[in-house]
Amino acid sequence: MKPVTLKDIAEHLGISVTTVSKALKDYPDVSKKTRALVKELAQTLNYKPNAFAVNLRTETSNTIGLIIPEIVHHFFSSVIKGIISQAEKKGYLVIILQSNESYELEKKQIDLLLSKRVDGILISLANGTADFKHLNDVIEQGKPLVMFDKIAKLVNCSKVIIDDRKAAYMATQHLIDTGCKRIAHFRGPLLPQNAIDRFLGYKKALEDNGMTYDPSLVYIFDHMTFEVGEMFARKILREHPDVDGIFVNTDLVAIGAITEFNKNGVKIPEDISIVGFSNWFMSSAITPSLTTIDQPGFEMGKMAFKQLFKELKAKKKKKPIVPKIIELETSLVKRDSTK
């Protein structure tokens, strides 16, 4: 009934626990014969090292923590998948927590993960996070920390990101190139760096093309939902009937807008062109299909873990951790919502 331990094997073989432990780890100071003997018995007894004991002894658990603002979200769940798949390959397990876009929760969860003594932490910040003490705590404890997507530039750790500003510029430029003269922007809340950068890219593109930036054309939402897209579409028709192009912060909202425009007989892209952001798989399914920026979620997850893994290895070898910024490529996916 009880799980078998090193002691059990040792007694069976009439040798010491030490030798058993060493034999299983192929220490050179145990003879090939006893090594074979031990391994065979371990096999037949189905010996599994007690992870708790190993953890205590080695002060590592081969487990990392992952804090994400929202799990039910195509982009983030892709990231999770990327992280888990990569972690599994390297023998790491992933504990997932969801911050619900709340700074308070995020802080508590960092504490929780630290008290559980995970080996490292991956995090995408909540929108509200403006104070970084909890993140610096992680770094001060010498635990590897990697941020991705929603990051804080001021925290000195590795980051995996895309160039939101550049991507937004590309999107807006595409609207301009296809003849749009008055371009609105649906954006996310004020805080997360992504929303800011995408906005700045939008603004820069306008200015570089000699178009005046009109703040009244920028609509800000708190929660990205389908319904917000519908609502903003109605608002645009009412408040700014002259708008002929919209760059939307995220596909889901863009698709909400498209369906609302469809209902009201607004022709896309003839009357209004729309560019989204993310390349959610539904974007190619909707009619008209949505021109958008491809944001590689799975890849981002993979890279985030890879970087964390490097730092975990460095730490094991007592080498210093040098933070690294990894920027993933994005691309414009042209579809039917633009000319």
Place this chain on the structure above:
Amino acid sequence: MKPVTLKDIAEHLGISVTTVSKALKDYPDVSKKTRALVKELAQTLNYKPNAFAVNLRTETSNTIGLIIPEIVHHFFSSVIKGIISQAEKKGYLVIILQSNESYELEKKQIDLLLSKRVDGILISLANGTADFKHLNDVIEQGKPLVMFDKIAKLVNCSKVIIDDRKAAYMATQHLIDTGCKRIAHFRGPLLPQNAIDRFLGYKKALEDNGMTYDPSLVYIFDHMTFEVGEMFARKILREHPDVDGIFVNTDLVAIGAITEFNKNGVKIPEDISIVGFSNWFMSSAITPSLTTIDQPGFEMGKMAFKQLFKELKAKKKKKPIVPKIIELETSLVKRDSTK
């Protein structure tokens, strides 16, 4: 630099480690005065118990494992969210693994979780899983196991499910009630119980209404994707132009079919009525909006953890675990894809 331990506190206060430990846990055999003293010092030194040591000593980690076939999936990510939110409330952490619908992987992952000595396991089976030894291993080790959604009836553990057969019956009956005479069915692979049950519900509804069941109207897919829906829609038009109703195993495929029908000028629901399954949030966004069966993912996750938690508690008290089947209610959500 080193994290503070019980020993540190004990030395500071000139008392024993035993007393410190007991004070922090409010043992009655340590005076109120020293209890207060210890707690205060623990606070100021920011003492956090070493989880590894606690795990080893208590043989529990307050961590559970979760194996899911696919993370990037609206229903499953909702379930995950339900599980995590509930687990967090009860002080449990969740390690997530993805089986990728592979029996082999699933087996390995069960082993992995057992060797990591999680307190319990939640699982939704891979489509290919037909052998249940790995699951019975978990039960034999005395670890609580709860299956949800994709379950194996033959395994003697708790399960959280919906009545797929009844729900499918309801969906098909609705098509019949609204005048459909020739009803096709798009279904999932042969193995998972859900696909079987939904098919059986479909068939039973036909028979109960005196309609002959025609096997050629049942289309089977391996992977549920948007594209499969498009493809099957084309097939229906070519092979069975007389079909006037379709019950689709899952919303995503149904939406693929709808967009394909839209493109070909097939009127929904006038020419063909469609009922989906899941109540994915996009189902209300598509045009026409999709009539579907509401499948409560978040709720299912919550209930699955709650049941596991009960069993974890029972185990702590050395009480026997009595497997329980929890059936969640589903409902028909009528929208514009049916008359």
Place this chain on the structure above:
DNA sequence: TACAAAATCGAAAACGTTTTCGGTAAAATC
């Protein structure tokens, strides 16, 4: 004051592993 009862504390074992260090026996060298 004497004794029993209650309150308070701590020594020590235990959980299972890893790793250091020293010891013995066998092999190699002279």
Place this chain on the structure above:
DNA sequence: GATTTTACCGAAAACGTTTTCGATTTTGTA
């Protein structure tokens, strides 16, 4: 045959906590 080297093994400490059980002190009772 004596000495050094090598090969092999094990005792013991350590990781930090929990819990049992006995010891001591204090309080209460007669």
